[in-house]
Amino acid sequence: MTASTALTSFASLVDATRQHESDLLASVPTGLLIGGQWRDSSDGGTFDVHDPATGEVLATLASATSEDAVTALDAADAAQPFWAATAPRVRSEILRRAFELVTERADEFALLMTLEMGKPLAEARGEVTYGAEFLRWFAEEAVRDYGRYLTTPEGKNKILVQQKPVGPCLLITPWNFPLAMATRKVAPAVAAGCTMVLKPAKLTPLTAQYFAQTMLDAGLPAGVLNVVASSSASGISGPLMRDSRLRKVSFTGSTPVGKRLLADAAGNVLRTSMELGGNAPFIVFEDADVDKAVEGAMAAKMRNMGEACTAANRFLVHEAVAAEFTRKFAAAMGSLSVGRGTAPTTQVGPLIDAGARADVHALVTAAVDAGATALTGGTPADGPGYFYPPTVLANVPKGAAILRQEIFGPVAPVTTFSTEEEAIRQANSTEYGLAAYLYGRDFNRLLRVAEQIEFGMVGFNAGVISNAAAPFGGVKQSGLGREGGSEGIAEYTTTQYIGIADPYAQ
Numbered sequence: 001m002t003a004s005t006a007l008t009s010f011a012s013l014v015d016a017t018r019q020h021e022s023d024l025l026a027s028v029p030t031g032l033l034i035g036g037q038w039r040d041s042s043d044g045g046t047f048d049v050h051d052p053a054t055g056e057v058l059a060t061l062a063s064a065t066s067e068d069a070v071t072a073l074d075a076a077d078a079a080q081p082f083w084a085a086t087a088p089r090v091r092s093e094i095l096r097r098a099f100e101l102v103t104e105r106a107d108e109f110a111l112l113m114t115l116e117m118g119k120p121l122a123e124a125r126g127e128v129t130y131g132a133e134f135l136r137w138f139a140e141e142a143v144r145d146y147g148r149y150l151t152t153p154e155g156k157n158k159i160l161v162q163q164k165p166v167g168p169c170l171l172i173t174p175w176n177f178p179l180a181m182a183t184r185k186v187a188p189a190v191a192a193g194c195t196m197v198l199k200p201a202k203l204t205p206l207t208a209q210y211f212a213q214t215m216l217d218a219g220l221p222a223g224v225l226n227v228v229a230s231s232s233a234s235g236i237s238g239p240l241m242r243d244s245r246l247r248k249v250s251f252t253g254s255t256p257v258g259k260r261l262l263a264d265a266a267g268n269v270l271r272t273s274m275e276l277g278g279n280a281p282f283i284v285f286e287d288a289d290v291d292k293a294v295e296g297a298m299a300a301k302m303r304n305m306g307e308a309c310t311a312a313n314r315f316l317v318h319e320a321v322a323a324e325f326t327r328k329f330a331a332a333m334g335s336l337s338v339g340r341g342t343a344p345t346t347q348v349g350p351l352i353d354a355g356a357r358a359d360v361h362a363l364v365t366a367a368v369d370a371g372a373t374a375l376t377g378g379t380p381a382d383g384p385g386y387f388y389p390p391t392v393l394a395n396v397p398k399g400a401a402i403l404r405q406e407i408f409g410p411v412a413p414v415t416t417f418s419t420e421e422e423a424i425r426q427a428n429s430t431e432y433g434l435a436a437y438l439y440g441r442d443f444n445r446l447l448r449v450a451e452q453i454e455f456g457m458v459g460f461n462a463g464v465i466s467n468a469a470a471p472f473g474g475v476k477q478s479g480l481g482r483e484g485g486s487e488g489i490a491e492y493t494t495t496q497y498i499g500i501a502d503p504y505a506q
């Protein structure tokens, strides 16, 4: 092959890839989903969705108004009685079919997530598997919503306890896991018999739009799931949360917005599930297998470019292994290849936007100014896209802001400790309490430490702990409630107790 024919075939490959991307984008519904129909917003308003690797506009979506949000709640409210009365087996089979369809469409979902969110394709495929699993898990849970029947302690009367759907729900999702954060809420709501209005994040709504169409294709009846993407989040949540027909809000996002929504929820005493921010400690004890700890650290830090609520945010390493761990960790971080997520060689994609990159860099700069050393990374790249290099900071001063705040980027601050008590104290010195990671061979110690640290989820020698079958959630300012596991469906049911007078006395 000559140089010019090689160039021509490369150019046609690029054209074919671009064509495939634009065909996929053209197949994503751009409207609001209300009562089973995709429609324009009532004022004709729209907003653009961008590719964070290039800054280019990928699509333009209808932007729901407050009026549209209320129309979506009208549809959810109208569908609620029949949906609650639909047989659990029917709800289960729709979820099972949705699992199969999402799995069949895995390449399309993965590419959409990579385009709108930036994560590398291999990671996006991992999210499709994880996100689809909530559909399968809750298909199985839908038919196992048990009540109980028992005799009162005095021995005469009877107690009957049953679970009922909460009613119409508002589901608000963040931009970082566009599919999994939607399925983690929609699947248990469908299983429990709730109808819903979903408001995806405006930065990454395309996956949710494609998922909503997939739910319709799986046979979900009109009005059960309504989707109102919007450029004004509070313009959607405000009127809905003031409407007494809404019975629950389930939110995944930042702690400050979660607090605001909790205050709003007080007005109508709404049920709430809050999956908020994190500040995960990653603790390496002196008996840890250091190579395994480095491998786990890479997963716990770099999943989603560090843009995960479960991301390891503080590395607390015993002083006996700190030098070896930090050297190997910095080498592994420094060897990662950064680029557009669609390229097969990319391991680290861009951050979500310019503001996110500026926030990450400000934390790094402040830490370095206070005495930390950047062993790798620390300087953002020029050019289009919001790339930030994988960064390891050593000698981070104990009070640094980077240890207190959620970094949400590929930056790993390392500090040391000398005793188990000190590690526990450092781990707990945060207002967050979502995930924590412990590395060591002494299992009794890991159990002892897990009992003393205030976190909703703890990994033992594991850098990734999210699983549809496990109860995901935090304590302290990381939130309220659990998603996934058998706890996940309970968030969408309410308990009704029926007291029955002594049947023998009738």
Ligand code: NAD
Pocket (backbone or CB within 6 Å): 172, 173, 174, 175, 176, 177, 181, 199, 200, 201, 202, 233, 234, 237, 252, 253, 254, 255, 257, 258, 260, 261, 274, 275, 276, 277, 278, 308, 309, 310, 406, 434, 474, 478, 479
């Ligand atoms: P965010 O709080 O800015 O936004 C989350 C969602 O809330 C989006 O849909 C957004 O449009 C909406 N929103 C924003 N302001 C609102 C308002 N005033 N009223 C109603 N809705 C509003 O968070 P983000 O930047 O999209 O996501 C990152 C955050 O989410 C991080 O803090 C991360 O830790 C957290 N998160 C938590 C979990 C978890 O399960 N605990 C999972 C993923 C992300």
